[in-house]
Amino acid sequence: MASADERRLIKLSASGDPEAFGRLITRYEDRIFRLAKSVCAGLPSDAEDVYQETFLTAFKKMRGFRADSDLGTWLYRIASNLCFMRYRKKSREPFVPLLDRPHDHDHEGSGRQYPDGEPTPEEGARKKELALQVSRALAKLPVDYRLVLTLRDVEGLSAGKTAKALGLSVAAVKSRLHRGRLFLRDEFARETR
C-alpha cells in the first residue's frame, strides 16, 4: 500500500502536476533504469530510451492508474512492455558494453583519493569486468528471461509481484527464473574456464 504522501503525489500527477510527477520519478528512476539496463544488456541508448519512455507513458496514463495498486509494479510493467516491444522489432544487435559510455569513466586517471567505502581502482576494474560478463550472458537470453531474472534477482521482487508486472503466472516466472539462472551459471563457468 502506498504511503499517504505517495498517494498525494499520484493524485497531483494525474491532474498534470509536473513537479509532483518529478518527485515520483526521483523515487523510482533508479529501479526502472536498472531494469532497462539489465534487459537491454549492453545497449546503452536502448536502456536510456526505455527509461525515458516509461516515465513519459506513466505521466500520460496516470489518470487511469488505480490508487490501490502498487506504483512500482505498474512502472515495472510499463518498462517491461516497452522492452518486449523493442526486442520484438529488433532481431540481433551488435553488443556494445554499457560501461564504454564516457560518463562511466569520468573519474579515471584523475589521481583522486579513495576514502572508506569507495572502491579502489582494482575493485572498480573487477566490478566493471563482472558487469560486462553479466551483460554478455544476459544478451544471449530471450527478453522474457532477462525480465524475470532482473525483477527477481536484481530488484528483489517476489515471484507474485514479478508475475503481476509481467502478466505471467507464478509457475511461468519460476520456470524462467530457474532456467535463466542455470543458463547464466553455465555461461559464467564457460567464461572462467
Next chain:
Amino acid sequence: MKLERLTCRRRVALLCGELDGELSPALRRVLSAHRRGCLPCADLLRGLRRTVESLRSSMSATGPSAKARKRLSAALRRTL
C-alpha cells in the same frame, strides 16, 4: 522424499527454492542432509548462489546519467 529419484528439473527447482528461502523447515533439512552426500547438488547450489550474487552486485549502483535525466525532463516539458 527421496531426492535421488527427482528429475533434474525438479531438483533445480528445489535448490532455487532453497536459495529464495521458499522451502519449509522440514524440506530444508532433507535437502541439507542430501547435499552433504551429493557433490553435484552441493556444487549446483553454490553455482546458483554465485550467479545470483554476480547479477545483483553487477547492477547494484546503477542509475540514469545526468544527461538521461535532463532528456527526460525536457521530454516531459514538451508533453505539457
